[in-house]
Amino acid sequence: MNLKSLSDQALLAATAKLAHEERELLIAVLAHLREIERRRLFCDLGFSSLHAYAVKHLKYSDDQAARRINAMRLIKDLPDVAEKVQSGKLSLSNASSAQTFSKRTAMSPEKKRELVKKLEDKSTREAEREMAAISPQAVRKDSVRSVSEKTVEIRFSAPRELEAKLSHLRGILAHKFPHLTLAELVEKLADLGLSEWNPAKTVRPIKTRAGLLHSTEGASNQEATEGASTRKVAAETAAQTGTISNSTRREVWRRDRGECVNCGSQHAVEVDHCLPRSHGGAGTIENLRLLCRKCNQRAAIKILGLKKMEQHLQAQHQRTCSK
Ligand SMILES: [Zn+2]
Known part of the structure; x- marks a missing residue:
């Protein structure tokens, strides 16, 4: 196909047609992912989740896989959303964000439907603003970023009560560990949890x-x-x-x-x-x-x-x- 020989009008029309076909293909991919999840078929290939299968077997990036799986789950809950994604009214990215946000805020199906309506024909940034107006905390994502070979940066939003509890605990441990950093404190809690709740060690009646x-x-x-x-x-x-x-x-x-x-x-x-x-x-x-x-x-x-x-x-x- 030599695109250079196409007229301006033909080029625009062909691009619009391809974008439409791409969205049709997307809906078909989502339906297939849903059926694979229903059968837990990814387990037969040795994958621990649909996400791992989509990344390692289908070669999607982490983000691409997450967006498709989230959108698939949104359509599972609200089937008429498929038509909105296919027509381009709701972008894949906004469909995915709506699903994540509604889960974090434990939205009812009615509220979820209202949210989807608000995100129609919106850019990703506009959609984020809509959701931040409902719950700023639920918009922020947990993240783990590699800083060096031995260090990562972990970020998450938490209720104020958690900060108070950590501060209280640091006070209790201050005699033994006067200069405990937040990372050291959380590591101690993780070690405690792993020894307390590890079924290989736990002693139960x-x-x-x-x-x-x-x-x-x-x-x-x-x-x-x-x-x-x-x-x-x-x-x-x-x-x-x-x-x-x-x-x-x-x-x-x-x-x-x-x-x-x-x-x-x-x-x-x-x-x-x-x-x-x-x-x-x-x-x-x-x-x-x-x-x-x-x-x-x-x-x-x-x-x-x-x-x-x-x-x-x-x-x-x-x-x-x-x-
Ligand atoms: Zn397994």
Whole structure:
């Protein structure tokens, strides 16, 4: 195609046609992404999320992937937005921002619809101003920027209460650490959280048929020996019924290093039965593995089917919302 030979009018018309076709293609891409997410199909390729799949497999940049996924989720909630994106009334960028902003501010579907209306035919900057007028805090994004090989800059907006809590904590620690920086304080909190909430270390009461047992870490030798043998019996009893004893759970977390064995994600990781309990799967270390929630859902879709799994997820979602 030699564009130089086109008349001015033909060039403008051809460009407008291409832009229209590009938006049509965009809507088709969003619909395909939605179906891939519904099936959790990215897990089969070893990706921890739709975003990771879009970046590493489809070769979108981080921002391009995020904009498409956000717009897809907006259209999932408000299907008529697809027509607005396709006609160019709502830009992809504004559709994405509307979704992010509405999530951060927990907007109702009606409020979300109003917001989309406000962002129609607006530039990105105008759209940001509209949203800042509703909630300046929700417009600001969390960010992590690389400063040097060993240092990053982390920025986020937080309620004033957090500043007061950090200041209070710094005061409490001032005897031991008089010159604690904010980064050092947050690192101490992160270390504390990782040791307190790490399932590979956490000691929780064990529920068995024989009653409630407690782990004996820190107890006397005799108590510890008795505790160890009782724990062994409890673990064996639990394993036969498919339930998982605390010691087995910790062992699985340690063996799989706290990561999903399918995609390597550390996000929302849970212990899963390779052969499901419903199929007679035991709660033994050999039959257990760590999977992230998405990979776990994909595994369930493969066994139970998409329809049954969607009903289950829907019921789970309603239970969570009614709490
Ligand atoms: Zn995974």
